[in-house]
Structure formats: structure tokens, C-alpha cells
Amino acid sequence: MSTIIAGTPVTAGLGALFATHGMTKKTVVLFDEHTRKLYGDELLRTLTNEGFQYKELVVPAREASKSFSAAYRLYGTMIEADVDRSWNLLAVGGGVVGDLGGFIAASYYRGIPVIQLPTTLLAMTDSSIGGKVAINHPLGKNLIGFFHLPELVLIDPSYLKTLPEREIYSGMAEVVKYGFIADEDFLSFLDLHFKAITELQEPWLTEAVKKSAFIKDDVVTKDFREENGLRATLNFGHTFAHGLEKLAEYRHLRHGEAVTIGMVCALFLSHNLGYLDTVSLERGLSILKKFRFPKGLLKRRFLDIDSNILLENMFSDKKKLDKKLRFVLLKTLGEAFLLEENVDDKQALKAIDESKTFFSGKRLH
């Protein structure tokens, strides 16, 4: 749905690429503090060499930057710099910068083009693709936003060299998710090359990143506004994950860590409800066993949590009675569906408890 370009360096010939896509060489470049420090000088030099006029913006590297106050401040800087409709915005960073940049681009002067230059594994394979852009509200995450497709997604896996291992595993959760929901061969590939990919070895890293990006783009193309249940399958493991993230106040657990735990729960649930056979369950679990967590994290953020409290927090609001949980389950490895029927609380609790046993069986660091 968007043009996705992968390569190293992906910024080579940027001016011509922008022209092909009907964009000017007038660009607002949004970084967070980390991406500015790591890649800013080099990128801005490239823009200068390519004849760009640019305005640079930097936000703190934290989730709190996805806020209305941050956006408001940046609008002001852009207005003062005479940025108008003829400009575009290049977002250089992880999902925080991508979501904030997309939000600003969607709203500034009623919308200017956004180009995503993702620098985390999660952003390269998930958040930069699909056009969902949002900021957070004190009452909930990602509640205020738009569908604003990027004009271009520029993926360069070499940026991952500076990414901390914890962030690599967090992104890897979404990568493995694509195998589970859409492509059994890809899942086998990830199983076989898990170590090489998490150690950023080529050609496996680029292969995994590209394939994930294309699966996401394909799903989004077929169900842009989440109307026929397909885009919802991207939320495999996420119903459980959201409860865990909420309990961790969106701070103590990375999204992908919550999704890894959530996928274990969802595998058990798929099996217990009679959809996924035992061999596939075991195979799925053996892949998820490869994920690493910081010392003590699983215990604090999952094993020690009362399963009933986790279940309560999986509901998106407090009025649990008139709400039902939506689960994405697997029929087989490589095929997911959104379950329409209500799932009995007992079944969800059983899946959580089995997952706790699964994780306590492994080394707890």
C-alpha cells in the first residue's frame, strides 16, 4: 500500500526518489534525542548534498513524546520556520517518532506527506507500515490519531547495529508473530535462524525484516480500516499483552516482551479451544522459548501477577460486564482468525496459568 524500499544505505539518491513520488525537497526531519545523536549528522549531510532544504526537530526519546503538548510545540516551530503545504516530514526513529511524526504530518496544514525512516526492529517491521498514527491521551494509549499512510517507508537494517538487545527481542516478537499468523514457511525460517537474526547477521536479518514488512503491508492493503477481521489478526497475542502492559504502566515492560508472553497464552488458548493441534502447540512454544528477558522481569511482570487481575486488565475499560474480549487464535501455524464468540473467563485464566507454568519451567535468570 505504501512504497517500501529496503537497502543500505537507503538514503542514497533520496532527492530523485522524492521527485518520483511527487514530493519536494523541502523536508521537516523529526528525530528523538538518540537517533539525532547517532544518525543525525550523517543524514542531514546527505540531505544537504542532495539539495534539500530542511528544518530539524528533536523530541525526548520516550513514550511521553507522543503527546498533544509535544505536537503543539512542534507545530509552533514549523509555523515559525514557514513550513507550508509544499513541505513533507521525514520521521527518523522508532515507533514513538514514527507515530508522532505521522500524527503531525496528518494534521499540519490539513495534511502533508510523511516519509518513515524506521530505526528500531519494531518500527521497521510494524509501526512504520500501515498508516496508523497516534498520540496518547492521559486516559489511554494511542487514542487520538489518524489513518495517514506514509508516502515512502525506507528500511535500512544497518541502523539496528546500535540498538540495545532488549529492543531487538522486542521487535523480534512482532517478526515471529507474522510467521504465526500468515506464513508457516517464514516461521520455520525464523526458527532455524533465530540466533543469527537476533545477532543481526546477514543475509538473515534483512530477509526477516523485509518479509515482515511485506506481510504487514499485504494485510493492511486487504483490510485498511480493520473491517473484515484480517487486520485484526495482527493483534495475535495482543489481548493478553495489553493487560500486561497496562499493569506495567506502559513503562516496565517493552511492548514486544508483553506480546511474547501474550503469544504463549494465545497458543494455549487456541489449543484448549480445539483449534490448534498438540504438535503445532509444542512447535510454537519451542520457538517462543528462545526469547530472552531482562533478569527478574518475567517474575515481576507476569509470574507474580494474580491471573484474575491480569484478566481484568485485559478489558479496555472498567465496564467489563457489557464488553467482551476479542481474541485472535491460530487454526494452524501460519493461519490466524479473529474469534467472534465470547471466551469463557475460565478458559482465558487456564491459558494464563499454563503460560506461567511454561515460563517457570525455563531458566528464570
Ligand SMILES: NC(=O)c1ccc[n+]([C@@H]2O[C@H](COP(=O)([O-])OP(=O)(O)OC[C@H]3O[C@@H](n4cnc5c(N)ncnc54)[C@H](O)[C@@H]3O)[C@@H](O)[C@H]2O)c1
Ligand atoms: N502505528 C502503529 O501501527 C504501531 C504499531 C506498533 C507500535 N506502535 C508504537 O510504537 C511505539 C514503540 O516503538 P519502539 O519500540 O520503536 O520504541 P521507541 O521509539 O521508544 O524506541 C525505543 C528506543 O530505542 C531508541 N532507538 C531508536 N533507534 C535506535 C537505534 N538505531 N539505535 C539505538 N537506539 C535507537 C529510541 O531512542 C528509544 O530509546 C509505541 O508508542 C507504540 O504505541 C505503533
Ligand SMILES: [Zn+2]
Ligand atoms: Zn504489537
